[in-house]
Amino acid sequence: MRPELFLVLAAVTCAAGKPLSKAATAKNKLLLISFDGFRWDYDQDVETPHLDRLVVDGVKAKYITPPMLTMTSPSHFTTITGRWVEDHEVVHNMMFNATTNLKVPHKQTLTRSEWWDNGVLPLWITAQNQGLKTASFFYPGGGANYSGQAVTRAVVEEVGHPDDNETEWRQNVDTVLNWFTEEDFDFVTLYYGEPDNVGHAKGPDHPRRKEIIRQIDRTIGYLREAISRLDLNDSLNVIITSDHGMTTVKKRPQVDEIILNKYLNLIQLNSFELLDYGGFGILTPRPGQEQKVFDALSNAPNLTVYKKDEIPESFHLAKSKRLPPIVVVADLGFNLNSRFIVYVNKGDHGYHNGEMDMKTIFRAFGPSFKRNFLSEPFDSIHIYPLMCHLLQIQPAPHNGSLAVTENMLQHNGGLQRAPVSVAVLLSMLISMFYVL
Numbered sequence: 501m502r503p504e505l506f507l508v509l510a511a512v513t514c515a516a517g518k519p520l521s522k523a524a525t526a527k528n529k530l531l532l533i534s535f536d537g538f539r540w541d542y543d544q545d546v547e548t549p550h551l552d553r554l555v556v557d558g559v560k561a562k563y564i565t566p567p568m569l570t571m572t573s574p575s576h577f578t579t580i581t582g583r584w585v586e587d588h589e590v591v592h593n594m595m596f597n598a599t600t601n602l603k604v605p606h607k608q609t610l611t612r613s614e615w616w617d618n619g620v621l622p623l624w625i626t627a628q629n630q631g632l633k634t635a636s637f638f639y640p641g642g643g644a645n646y647s648g649q650a651v652t653r654a655v656v657e658e659v660g661h662p663d664d665n666e667t668e669w670r671q672n673v674d675t676v677l678n679w680f681t682e683e684d685f686d687f688v689t690l691y692y693g694e695p696d697n698v699g700h701a702k703g704p705d706h707p708r709r710k711e712i713i714r715q716i717d718r719t720i721g722y723l724r725e726a727i728s729r730l731d732l733n734d735s736l737n738v739i740i741t742s743d744h745g746m747t748t749v750k751k752r753p754q755v756d757e758i759i760l761n762k763y764l765n766l767i768q769l770n771s772f773e774l775l776d777y778g779g780f781g782i783l784t785p786r787p788g789q790e791q792k793v794f795d796a797l798s799n800a801p802n803l804t805v806y807k808k809d810e811i812p813e814s815f816h817l818a819k820s821k822r823l824p825p826i827v828v829v830a831d832l833g834f835n836l837n838s839r840f841i842v843y844v845n846k847g848d849h850g851y852h853n854g855e856m857d858m859k860t861i862f863r864a865f866g867p868s869f870k871r872n873f874l875s876e877p878f879d880s881i882h883i884y885p886l887m888c889h890l891l892q893i894q895p896a897p898h899n900g901s902l903a904v905t906e907n908m909l910q911h912n913g914g915l916q917r918a919p920v921s922v923a924v925l926l927s928m929l930i931s932m933f934y935v936l
Contacts, residue, residue: 528867587899793826
């Protein structure tokens with residue numbers, strides 16, 4: 501063999517990231533679990549022995565910061581795509597059309613692909629395109645199609661489905677773990693609607709919220725027992741996180757509601773509004789009325805109004821094509837009320853993601869994670885590249901960075917080059933051969 505060709509072959513072999521040891525390239529599976537509305541400190545006023553055990557057996561972040569918007573669909577889609585909201589364009593829980601005044605409730609939106617499919621691929625599809633089997637159980641976005649591609653298996657939560665049935669929670673754990681053991685799935689997302697529902701209905705300080713946290717803790721204990729029983733301890737990584745926190749809604753007589761119709765005539769000046777939904781609101785003024793709407797709302801107390809093109813860059817919202825021209829963010833705990841709609845929530849979210857009440861949890865354990873490791877806080881945008889690394893796949897374009905989370909991994913992150921395909925290797929070999 502010519503010496504030059506031998507050097508080419510050696511270089512290509514190195515590029516392939518050939519394993520030096522089995523441990524370095526063992527392909528583990530990944531389970532991502534989200535507990536909707538699990539505020540970062542919800543386990544601090546409740547006995548949670550199983551969550552506490554995860555601190556010893558795995559990784560805990562002090563807290564993580566969700567994106568603006570601190571709502572279920574936008575935040576979950578940021579986690580599963582690694583993109584800011586202005587990039588993935590899921591800009592609200594409700595699907596809407598500011599031109600036609602269409603408004604679709606959250607759970608009815610879960611199967612509307614036109615709301616989710618905006619050119620950004622979620623991790624399920626990216627992983628499937630690289631040969632992995634993926635599934636979604638109730639996770640927002642899992643029931644949509646992306647450029648005609650569907651998640652290999654998707655279970656979508658139906659409207660009116662109860663979220664707090666502990667027996668069903670355990671059955672769901674059994675189901676997804678069987679997907680790993682019986683059907684060789686590689687990546688599964690599992691979503692629970694609590695403690696969000698109880699936080700809205702009762703408030704974050706209510707005893708019922710504390711009982712739901714105990715129920716979550718028991719479920720995590722059941723999960724870990726099932727992982728051991730199914731002999732998955734050495735092959736399954738688990739990430740447990742959430743989408744946003746929760747805060748107590750300030751009520752009369754202590755405070756006055758922010759009734760926006762007191763400050764401007766919404767019918768005369770506005771053509772579209774979505775205002776009665778937590779601490780975040782959007783408006784489309786009638787032609788020529790944008791400045792008048794902005795000025796009027798600037799006089800309203802306990803909120804901040806932005807023109808879309810003047811939104812702070814840190815929000816990562818201004819580039820959105822879907823977001824209307826005016827954005828309103830209420831001060832923490834103040835609810836937006838467009839006219840005189842009766843507001844029943846005792847707790848809510850949608851507020852500025854810098855508020856501690858909007859921060860959420862991060863736990864991880866499994867063969868790739870260190871034990872007894874406390875991570876500094878980080879933005880949820882960085883979970884995506886971590887998951888891609890754990891699955892050993894090439895990520896789609898994203899806004900996160902593996903450098904933020906690599907210190908929580910075994911072997912200083914164990915950074916390995918992703919496998920290079922045979923076609924790429926041949927192309928490299930042929931090109932280099934002709935150069936020689």
